Amino acid sequence: MTFGENSDVFFAGIADLNARLKKREFSTLELVKAFAERLEKLGPRYNALALPLTEVAVRRAKQVDDELKRERFRGPLQGIPFGAKDLLAFAGHPTTWGARPYAGQVLDETATVLQKLDKTGSVLIGKLSMVELAGGGGYRTAGASLFGPGLNPWDRSFWSGGSSSGAGSAVAAGLVVFALGSETSGSIITPSAYCGITGLRPTYGLVSRHGAMPLSWTMDKIGPMCHSAEDCGIVLQAIAGSDSDDPGSAGKSFYYTPQYSRQLSDLKVGFAPSDVGWAEAGARPAFEAAMQVVRQTGVQMVDVALPDLPYGPLADVIIGAEEASVFETLITSGKVDDLADPSQAAALRANLEIPATEYLKAMRIRSIVKQKFRELFADVDVLVAPSRYGVAPKITDPLDGPDFVPVPVPPSPGMRRLIQAGNLAGLPALSLPCGFAENLPLGLQLVGPAFSENTLLALGREFQNRTGWHKRRPPVAA
Amino acid sequence: MKFTRRELAGAIAGSAVISLAGPPQVRAQSLAPAADYLAASRQSHRENSEVLRKFDLPMSTEPAFTFKA
Numbered sequence A: 001m002t003f004g005e006n007s008d009v010f011f012a013g014i015a016d017l018n019a020r021l022k023k024r025e026f027s028t029l030e031l032v033k034a035f036a037e038r039l040e041k042l043g044p045r046y047n048a049l050a051l052p053l054t055e056v057a058v059r060r061a062k063q064v065d066d067e068l069k070r071e072r073f074r075g076p077l078q079g080i081p082f083g084a085k086d087l088l089a090f091a092g093h094p095t096t097w098g099a100r101p102y103a104g105q106v107l108d109e110t111a112t113v114l115q116k117l118d119k120t121g122s123v124l125i126g127k128l129s130m131v132e133l134a135g136g137g138g139y140r141t142a143g144a145s146l147f148g149p150g151l152n153p154w155d156r157s158f159w160s161g162g163s164s165s166g167a168g169s170a171v172a173a174g175l176v177v178f179a180l181g182s183e184t185s186g187s188i189i190t191p192s193a194y195c196g197i198t199g200l201r202p203t204y205g206l207v208s209r210h211g212a213m214p215l216s217w218t219m220d221k222i223g224p225m226c227h228s229a230e231d232c233g234i235v236l237q238a239i240a241g242s243d244s245d246d247p248g249s250a251g252k253s254f255y256y257t258p259q260y261s262r263q264l265s266d267l268k269v270g271f272a273p274s275d276v277g278w279a280e281a282g283a284r285p286a287f288e289a290a291m292q293v294v295r296q297t298g299v300q301m302v303d304v305a306l307p308d309l310p311y312g313p314l315a316d317v318i319i320g321a322e323e324a325s326v327f328e329t330l331i332t333s334g335k336v337d338d339l340a341d342p343s344q345a346a347a348l349r350a351n352l353e354i355p356a357t358e359y360l361k362a363m364r365i366r367s368i369v370k371q372k373f374r375e376l377f378a379d380v381d382v383l384v385a386p387s388r389y390g391v392a393p394k395i396t397d398p399l400d401g402p403d404f405v406p407v408p409v410p411p412s413p414g415m416r417r418l419i420q421a422g423n424l425a426g427l428p429a430l431s432l433p434c435g436f437a438e439n440l441p442l443g444l445q446l447v448g449p450a451f452s453e454n455t456l457l458a459l460g461r462e463f464q465n466r467t468g469w470h471k472r473r474p475p476v477a478a
Numbered sequence B: 001m002k003f004t005r006r007e008l009a010g011a012i013a014g015s016a017v018i019s020l021a022g023p024p025q026v027r028a029q030s031l032a033p034a035a036d037y038l039a040a041s042r043q044s045h046r047e048n049s050e051v052l053r054k055f056d057l058p059m060s061t062e063p064a065f066t067f068k069a
Helices: A014-022 A028-046 A054-069 A112-120 A165-172 A189-195 A229-239 A281-296 A311-326 A328-333 A342-351 A356-379 A418-424 A453-466 B005-013 B016-021 B024-053
Strands: A049-052 A081-085 A123-128 A155-159 A178-183 A198-201 A221-226 A268-271 A300-303 A382-386 A429-437 A440-447
Touching (some): A028 A165, A081 A112, A081 A165, A112 A229, A123 A165, A165 A178, A165 A189, A178 A189, A189 A198, A189 A429, A189 A440, A229 A453, A268 A281, A268 A356, A311 A328, A311 A418, A328 A342, A342 B024
Parallel strands (some): A081 A178, A268 A382
Antiparallel strands (some): A049 A123, A382 A440
């Protein structure tokens, strides 16, 4: 069987594809070949492809077909083609971390999450591009990557977001069914919002980071980037779980249980009324409409404010000190100057100068952040806010400019620092496509207390039942 | 005579062969941004330090990580 370029198959959900595989509508080999060829053909259009793994994938697909013929069913991910951010090690194959100094790096182990997915029968068809060192040091241009700027499938003159750039583009363009990304402070939520896909940042410690490039030991998370909340739940169940190889492991599993989710009418959802006012003018109607949909799900909407804490400086100091330690050899050897973005190299160098007392002070204030969020979540179950307050920037725009400040300035800061705050507190977040502005997607994020993924997914699924934004397709053409 | 790369780099830096690296003004221009970026990063650190310095904490507040034996 062959699939046309605009076939529904390329944008179908995991459960649907798995059901069609079991019915032998097509084979795993046919499906994997179709996606792998598409990824190789269209991936470079978006600078999304780091490494095709077609040969390995074809071998694996044949094994999965044998299992399906013997009716050895492994669950909904069996036979599903996916991609992984190029910070995840895949034994014997290049793992570049998106950075020229590591362009020739071949690691001899496979990341725990990839081992777990292999056990489900899902098929890795390629490594996906990323911002160099997952943005370590902070980057000021979209071009800060070994693979060039991540290009947005909705309009290639705009950025796909970072640092999981290739994962965002590849899922949006239907080049993989789902992808694994990573987030230290926004790297799943941002490309998910900009590319119009659904991304889940798990609670810190729920998913093993063994075999992933470390950037900030106390902040790094691995998570799924998919078409829908439903798919995120399926993938999270497969990759979550205790891992003695990850010192940050929470020792917890995750079971996606939509059948046991709480009644939405029982949920209290916190929002900041001033949030929409902080958005770019063209994005406000979509955010207002999206908030209205959340309200219509039957949840109780409650006005809240984020605890007033210095989230930006805290994230800068903690990530800066940890990444400087991780990459100390790279920095002191001078190889850091091979990075594409000279400002990133300079920032990494400067980060070596962060005093230990300052890092510890930031980590002590972080204890207050955790405490304040525990108190906040005594009153509400979920927070809702724009994922980003506007559409993707152009690839030529500097990314380190001053924050957009609307006129008139809203009366309170709203949730603009929710990405940093949520990451500092280790909280899960789900970004949902919620509309368009200037023909580019926008995202809405749901954030909950630690290990509340099922609650976020339940609300996300209901939001997606009531809207069709996650089903929109970009104008993909060869 | 053989030079190590370090010796060669030192010899070039300390000799009049500096013109190999291009006219002085071009070299200065290409180096200026990196120096600017470093200065900007250090300035950002100073600003972060100032914010954190002003944040009062009880002595009993421990950092948000735990050592597991």
